[in-house]
Amino acid sequence: MPENRELTYVEALREGLRQVMEKDESVFLLGEDIGVYNGAFGVTAGLLEEFGEERVRDTPISEAAIAGACLGASLTGMRPVGEIMFMDFVALSLEQLALQAAKVRFMFGGKTKAPFVLRMPAGSGTGAAAQHSQSLENWLVHVPGLKVVMPSNAYDAKGLLIASIYDDNPVIFVEHKLLYGTKSHVPEESYEVPLSQSRVVREGSDLTIIATSLMVHRSLEAAVQLSEEGIEIEIIDPRTLNPLDDETIIKSVVKTSKALIIHEAVGTGGYGGEIAARIASSEAFDYLEAPIRRLTGLDIPIPYNRTLEYHAVPQVENIVVEARKLSRGEY
Amino acid sequence: MSKTKTKTRKTEDLSQAMLKQIGESTAREMLNMMILIRAFEEKADELYILGLTHGTMHLSIGQEASAVGASYAVRRGEDYLLNHHRGHGHALSWGSEINLMMAEFLGKENGYCRGRGGSMHIADIERNNLGANGIVAGGIPIAPGVGVSIQLRKTDQLCLCLFGDGAANEGAFHESLNLASIWDLPVIYFCENNQYGMSMSVDRAFNIERISDRACAYNIPGETVDGNDPLAVYDAVFRAAERARAGKGPTLIEALTYRWKGHSKSDPQSYRTRDEVKEWQRKDPIPRFAAVLEGAGMLDEDMLKAMRDEAEQKVDQALAFAEASPEPDIATIMEGVYA
Numbered sequence: 077m078p079e080n081r082e083l084t085y086v087e088a089l090r091e092g093l094r095q096v097m098e099k100d101e102s103v104f105l106l107g108e109d110i111g112v113y114n115g116a117f118g119v120t121a122g123l124l125e126e127f128g129e130e131r132v133r134d135t136p137i138s139e140a141a142i143a144g145a146c147l148g149a150s151l152t153g154m155r156p157v158g159e160i161m162f163m164d165f166v167a168l169s170l171e172q173l174a175l176q177a178a179k180v181r182f183m184f185g186g187k188t189k190a191p192f193v194l195r196m197p198a199g200s201g202t203g204a205a206a207q208h209s210q211s212l213e214n215w216l217v218h219v220p221g222l223k224v225v226m227p228s229n230a231y232d233a234k235g236l237l238i239a240s241i242y243d244d245n246p247v248i249f250v251e252h253k254l255l256y257g258t259k260s261h262v263p264e265e266s267y268e269v270p271l272s273q274s275r276v277v278r279e280g281s282d283l284t285i286i287a288t289s290l291m292v293h294r295s296l297e298a299a300v301q302l303s304e305e306g307i308e309i310e311i312i313d314p315r316t317l318n319p320l321d322d323e324t325i326i327k328s329v330v331k332t333s334k335a336l337i338i339h340e341a342v343g344t345g346g347y348g349g350e351i352a353a354r355i356a357s358s359e360a361f362d363y364l365e366a367p368i369r370r371l372t373g374l375d376i377p378i379p380y381n382r383t384l385e386y387h388a389v390p391q392v393e394n395i396v397v398e399a400r401k402l403s404r405g406e407y
Numbered sequence: 408m409s410k411t412k413t414k415t416r417k418t419e420d421l422s423q424a425m426l427k428q429i430g431e432s433t434a435r436e437m438l439n440m441m442i443l444i445r446a447f448e449e450k451a452d453e454l455y456i457l458g459l460t461h462g463t464m465h466l467s468i469g470q471e472a473s474a475v476g477a478s479y480a481v482r483r484g485e486d487y488l489l490n491h492h493r494g495h496g497h498a499l500s501w502g503s504e505i506n507l508m509m510a511e512f513l514g515k516e517n518g519y520c521r522g523r524g525g526s527m528h529i530a531d532i533e534r535n536n537l538g539a540n541g542i543v544a545g546g547i548p549i550a551p552g553v554g555v556s557i558q559l560r561k562t563d564q565l566c567l568c569l570f571g572d573g574a575a576n577e578g579a580f581h582e583s584l585n586l587a588s589i590w591d592l593p594v595i596y597f598c599e600n601n602q603y604g605m606s607m608s609v610d611r612a613f614n615i616e617r618i619s620d621r622a623c624a625y626n627i628p629g630e631t632v633d634g635n636d637p638l639a640v641y642d643a644v645f646r647a648a649e650r651a652r653a654g655k656g657p658t659l660i661e662a663l664t665y666r667w668k669g670h671s672k673s674d675p676q677s678y679r680t681r682d683e684v685k686e687w688q689r690k691d692p693i694p695r696f697a698a699v700l701e702g703a704g705m706l707d708e709d710m711l712k713a714m715r716d717e718a719e720q721k722v723d724q725a726l727a728f729a730e731a732s733p734e735p736d737i738a739t740i741m742e743g744v745y746a
Binding site for chain 2: 131135138141176179185244245270
């Protein structure tokens with residue numbers, strides 16, 4: 077197998093699904109247009125032909141029933157993987173996720189489990205405007221009993237997806253539309269990236285950036301530019317938002333003494349607040365040489381206009397400016 | 408076009424036919440179960456009045472026939488049950504242990520849900536009772552998933568999905584019935600129409616004659632039965648079960664019944680008259696079914712009294728068990744959030 081084998085994020089997800097389905101009869105897929113249409117973003121292309129319509133199920137436009145069906149099947153011995161076409165539509169599944177799936181285990185005294193994955197693409201940048209561009213991960217992070225996973229590259233996408241399918245909890249698997257075409261090294265064999273392990277994406281000594289999903293890439297680009305100025309950024313990708321491995325983050329901030337949190341979702345009530353609070357209430361507080369800063373999506377619905385949309389969420393140049401200021405103590 | 412029908416067979420003919428099908432001992436067991444449910448619910452009510460319970464509860468007094476008729480028509484403990492918030496009777500009927508139910512009702516560690524669920528969330532996973540639900544229509548979208556699972560695992564089980572009249576007006580009802588219909592899923596949608604969603608009467612909440620009329624929208628059979636007659640309920644559910652197990656898909660059954668008590672413990676019942684309640688109490692399903700069995704020579708006064716005494720004993724023993732049971736340990740509070 078070539079060491080440098082590269083796949084796109086979409087191909088990596090598809091390969092993960094295929095490998096698990098080949099091995100495990102209890103895994104099946106359901107969602108809107110995932111069969112003959114190949115999925116709105118092509119993730120499930122070819123799987124209908126390979127596994128048949130019993131295991132690759134096109135559903136009507138019924139997001140509550142998709143989530144409910146995932147739950148019902150998972151309670152009775154299956155490991156379904158559902159797809160919500162755009163993360164925005166998870167609003168229509170929330171009752172089943174937040175009030176049912178997240179609660180069944182605890183509410184029934186720990187005597188049952190609900191092992192399913194619900195995949196959904198988040199993010200702006202496609203001109204799809206306010207109802208098809210949101211990053212709503214924090215809605216789900218706020219519900220104990222759900223796990224929330226957010227892969228930022230093809231390698232993690234495959235490994236985290238396989239780990240999520242074999243996890244015995246409901247997992248909300250948040251993909252990003254602008255990441256689907258990005259490539260990285262992906263081993264051919266089936267492998268798991270364990271949940272709840274943050275990853276140090278880049279090492280540096282001057283500032284820690286904690287970034288999720290697409291923002292990991294933009295932070296990396298910014299870090300390369302800042303490196304030319306002599307500023308070395310450390311980048312942490314939490315990968316699993318809940319339950320969070322905050323030790324890796326805290327350790328990094330102890331080292332760099334400065335923290336910048338970056339996500340595409342709106343700032344108010346966003347995940348960055350949680351990370352900031354964890355840093356501030358940890359031993360890293362004593363090491364902080366600057367306020368913990370956040371760079372997030374603006375508190376607005378995503379606009380349609382290309383220029384406005386561009387400015388609604390953090391871009392590389394915003395990260396460069398913010399990181400430079402913070403590392404120089406200008407805030 | 409509508410396949411919906413309201414039962415027109417004469418009750419007496421139906422009773423005779425059904426008693427023959429069910430057999431004498433099961434018929435008596437069903438009456439016995441109705442009496443046990445009544446005793447459990449009356450004790451629950453009493454415990455609340457005495458201030459011995461924590462939180463709310465929803466009593467099913469007056470609705471025992473539909474719980475028992477539905478459960479006994481399927482394979483209790485082998486098939487799957489999705490229960491609703493007024494679910495004590497269904498859980499008992501499904502074969503759950505009264506001691507563990509009472510312990511859960513009192514929030515004890517050895518209750519069905521280790522005291523974490525309480526009255527509204529009793530589940531008995533070993534018996535495939537997937538739990539009572541505090542959200543109106545909350546269990547309805549889960550049912551197609553259970554159905555798909557049964558289909559993919561190729562068993563001949565089914566899912567009995569219980570809900571009330573109020574749930575039929577939630578959007579989830581539509582999504583679920585449509586999905587079950589297009590995939591021919593082995594689901595029985597069993598609507599207990601007890602005439603009120605809290606204070607909202609079905610007359611005000613629906614503009615159709617029968618909730619089962621909605622079945623035609625999914626091209627599945629719909630049927631309305633006398634929910635205070637366990638044999639009529641059994642008959643309809645049994646036929647729906649045969650259809651489900653034969654791979655022919657779901658059925659919508661509406662059982663007409665009445666909730667004697669308030670919606671929950673804090674209901675002043677200003678939305679209905681005492682006369683209306685009394686009128687339904689005259690249709691009490693327990694003496695009515697007892698009379699059917701007596702008429703068929705399957706029951707006498709002594710047997711009936713023995714059933715009542717035994718039920719009271721069981722409930723008292725369950726309460727003693729529950730009272731003697733331990734409280735959950737605070738150190739375990741975080742357990743069970745994640746597997």
